[in-house]
Amino acid sequence: MVSPSESRVLERTQNDEWYMRIVILGCSRLGAQLAIRLDAKEHQVTVLDRDAAAFARLGADFKGQRVVGDGLDTDVLLEAGVSEADAFVACTAGDNRNLTACQFARELFGVEKVISRVSDPLRGQIYAEMGLLTVSPTVFGADLLHDALVNGTPVRA
Numbered sequence: 001m002v003s004p005s006e007s008r009v010l011e012r013t014q015n016d017e018w019y020m021r022i023v024i025l026g027c028s029r030l031g032a033q034l035a036i037r038l039d040a041k042e043h044q045v046t047v048l049d050r051d052a053a054a055f056a057r058l059g060a061d062f063k064g065q066r067v068v069g070d071g072l073d074t075d076v077l078l079e080a081g082v083s084e085a086d087a088f089v090a091c092t093a094g095d096n097r098n099l100t101a102c103q104f105a106r107e108l109f110g111v112e113k114v115i116s117r118v119s120d121p122l123r124g125q126i127y128a129e130m131g132l133l134t135v136s137p138t139v140f141g142a143d144l145l146h147d148a149l150v151n152g153t154p155v156r157a
Contacts, residue, residue, distance in 0.1 A: 019041075019042050019043045019044060020038075020043050020044070020086040020087055021043075021044045021046075021081065021084055021085050021086050021087075022038055022043055022044065022045050022046070022085060022086065022087045022088070022089065023046045023047075023048060023077075023080050023081060023082050023085045023087075023088050023089070023105070023111075024038075024045065024046070024047045024048065024088075024089045024091065025048050025049075025071040025088070025089070025090040025091065025092060025098070025101050026048075026049060026071070026090065026091040026092035026093070026098075026117075027047050027048075027049035027051075027054035027055055027057055027058065027066075028054070028057075028091060028092065028093065029057065030091045030117065030137065031047060031049075031089075031091045031092075032047070032054075032057035032058050034089065034091065035047045035058060035062065035064060036058060036059065036062060038064075039062055039063055039064050044064070045062075045064035045065070046064055046065040046066075046067060046080045046081050046085075047064060047065070047066055047067070048067045048068075048069060048071050048076065048077075048080045049066075049067075049068065049071075050068070050069065050070055050071075051068075052066075052068045065080070065081070067079055067080040071090070071092070071097070071101045072097065072100055072101060072104070074104065074108065077101075077104060077105070077109065082104075082105050082109045082111060083109045083110075085105070085109070085111050086111070086112075086113065087111065087112075087113040087114070087115070088101070088102065088105035088106075088111045088113070088114045088115070089114075089115045089116075089117075090102050090105075090114075090115070090116045090117060091116075091117035092117070093119075095116075095117075095118050095119055095120055095123050098116040098117055098118065099116055099118075099123075099127055099132070101116075102114040102115070102116045102127075102132055103132075106132075113133070114132060114133065115132075115133040115134070115135060116132050116133070116134050116135075117134075117135055117136075117137065118134045118135070118136050119136065119137065119138050120136075120138070121136050121138055121139050124136045124139070144156075
């Protein structure tokens, strides 16, 4: 878990663990799974998406906040709580949208931990050179499939 020195002002969960305030842009399958996992660990999670119907992926047990709006609109980002966030994760289908939103979170709102989903591995390298943490499902998936083929390592669903 995160220590208090690594974040703004963290609070403790009922299980006496530190929690983060996290804004996730994009309630895709990836964004929803991440939100559900973080919510289950008692982090304060806000999911932001342009399509309200996407929130159905979160299920009825999700305790976090849902915000409908454009993640490139600074007023919507403020409504989602990005100015108080410990972390911001952009995981829409658009690499450029994710990069721009991460830059807004970091540069305009001072969020220290920003992570961008990036489909294009070449863009991922460029984003990394700009100081952004990136995760590429393309690279990650290729690595898993390669290991399954070459080493027989089971691919987890």
